[in-house]
Each structure stands twice: as C-alpha cells, then as structure tokens.
Amino acid sequence: MSIQARRERERAERERAIITAARDLAESEGWDAVTTRRLAAEIEYSQPVLYSHFRGKDAIMAAVAVEGCGDLAAELAAARAAATDPREAVAGIATAYATFAERRPALYDAIFTLPVALSFASQDTPVELARAFAELAETLRPFAGDDDLETFTETFWSGLHGQVILMRGGRLRRAEHERRLALLVERFTRLG
Amino acid sequence: MSIQARRERERAERERAIITAARDLAESEGWDAVTTRRLAAEIEYSQPVLYSHFRGKDAIMAAVAVEGCGDLAAELAAARAAATDPREAVAGIATAYATFAERRPALYDAIFTLPVALSFASQDTPVELARAFAELAETLRPFAGDDDLETFTETFWSGLHGQVILMRGGRLRRAEHERRLALLVERFTRLG
DNA sequence: GCAGATTGGCTAGCGGTGCTAGAGTGCCTG
C-alpha cells in the first residue's frame, strides 16, 4: 500500500511542479513563452507527461488561474480588513485590485482575459473566485442603495477591470491612473 | 505614366482585398481562423504577397482595427445625434457602444483586446479612434462637473469596456446586462 | 527466484502556425 501511496504523492508533486513552472514562466516571460516543450524542460520530463496530468495547455492555464484567484481573494480581503470606514474600504479594495492586476499581469490575464474554460457566474466557479467577488460585494454593500447588490458589484467590478485592461494595453494615460480609480470610487460611493 | 498608375491602383485594390478578407473571415469564423495561408487563398495570391503589403499578421489586424474604429465612431455619432436630452444621450451612446461590441466582436477585439500596436493616447492614434472617443467625451461633458473631461470620459469608457469584455467571456450574467448599463449611466450622470 | 503482465515515460512524428530565401517568369525599356 505504501508503494502506491508514494507514487500518488510523487504524481501530485509533479502536478504542482507543472502549475508552478507555468505560473513562474508566465510571470517572468509572459504567456507566449509558456509552451509545452518549455514547460516539459522546466520540470525535467518529456512533453507527453503534461498530458497525463492535464487535458491540454488550456487546462494548465486554468489551474494557474484558479490558484491566482486565491491570491487575489486574499489581497482583497486584507485590503478590506485594513480599512476603518466604509468609503475608505472601497477605495482600498479598488487600489488593491488594480495593484494586483499590475503586479501580476500574467496571473490576472489567466483569470480574466484568456479565453479559458473558467466559467463564472455558474455552477463550477472556483470557490476562490467567489470569495474574491464576495469581498468586493461586502465592501460595496453600504453603497448599493436600492440596487441589487450583485448587479451593483458587477458594474463596479467591470469598471475596475476595464481600467486595468485598457491601461495595460496602453489605451489609457498612465499618469491619470489614480485619478480614474478615485473617480470610479467616488461615483460608486455616493449615497441617495 | 499610366502604366505605373494602373499598377499602383491594382496594388491598392489588393491591399483593400486583404483587409476586407481579414475582417470578413474574422467576423464569420473568429480571429483564430485568420491565418496567413487562409488569407492568401482568399485573395487568390500566395502567402508572401501579404508581406509585401504588411509587415506581418499584426499589421493586417491593426489595419482592420483602424477601419473598425471608423464604424464605431459613426455608430456612436448617430446615437448621440438621435438623443434629445443630455441624460438620454449618455444612455443611448452607452447602448450603442455595447451593441457594437456584441454585434461585431471580432472587430471590437481587433480594436481593443488584441495585443496590437495600435497605440492610443499618443501621437499616432488613428483619427477614427479619436473621433469615437470625442463622441463619448462630448456626450459626457454636461456631467463631468469639476472633473477633467478626458479623465471622466476614460473612466466611463473603462466601465463600458469592462462590461463588454467580461460579459463576452461569460464572467457576467447576461440577463443583467441592461441593468448594469443603466446603473453605470445613472452613476455617471449625477450632478453635483 | 523467475516468467509474464502492466504501468508509465520516452522518442518520433503529424498537421498546423508565422514568416522568408531564392528561383523563375513575364513585363517594360532602350
């Protein structure tokens, strides 16, 4: 029995190594650099081994994305916890969100941009992602007013995402970044 | 002289054919289907001909994007012209924007998503794009208040873009689309 | 302790991608 246990353990370790290698490579050189050959070399196995763990490259990226959701949720939670009043909490979580996206663009892309299977707003949404969304929703709750909280949160979140993505693509003036964030927060924290 | 004129004309026609073929193919089968081989077959020339017109595939996509900017600008202008009061104008242009993105996703992607050279907010922004942005800005002007109009417009635009992109990726509940748009408009048309 | 079955990683290769070098052809010029 212990032999099989060892094998399963080793297999699990190798799977972790794949995910870690993919994340590291993506973060240091971008997703374009993450090829199956490169990944195989990184973990010191041959290419086909990857396919005995994941259905394909997409599945590897999805695994990285799920992990990333956990990091994002943690950072948003920390930002919310650090705030002392509701309005400041919204500003803080917005900044935390934008900072995460800027500091870890590859991870952010894996979660939100890549045409990956990660289905949201549906049954199999990873719990980490639901947690991140819930952090946003709880922070916004005092300002939702008569609007449905989920819809309100989605709208605010879209605003954040749009800023993050457009700025990364060079479509927005970087110098105005903080002002845009503040403007969005201001518009969504008005009462009545 | 007329011989050279004919050649230049034919060359220009072929360049147009390339752009049109790329756009049509992208709109009917998605950008993944737009390969240089496929494109060459479509215009009934061999692959290397493409490279005598464009530096590479990216440049072809950028050309499609620039064209698309013109269409977008036209639709936004029409929406603005059709409105009778300022608040309705914002709602109308927001709807027009979202509709354009949904009806022509490949074109929209070429303009805003693809990691293409199309530099915005800089010198060589295509004039069509500047026009589209100006339509937004003029529509929003009555509501910018003390905020810098350009920054205000960028923030609103980011909100639109975020909604469009996240919904396309299945990250937002489609059923709430109109409500989210209305919510965004409402938040950006408050005075004082 | 040894033959046979089985698991599992490897080599090699398929069909595709964007892009390019160099050959060859047809046209215009003198």
Added chain:
DNA sequence: CAGGCACTCTAGCACCGCTAGCCAATCTGC
C-alpha cells in the same frame, strides 16, 4: 528584338499543440 528589372511563387525554416507506439522498469503469480 535583347537586356534588365520588378514581381510572384515554390519550398522550406523553426516553432506550435498534441499523440501514437515503442521500450524499459516495475509489480504479480507460479
């Protein structure tokens, strides 16, 4: 009509994601 030039095509490079089939090392039953 000969020479030169402009232009297009064929063929191929290096890479991609992915997979079939071989081979070796391990475990199992006698």
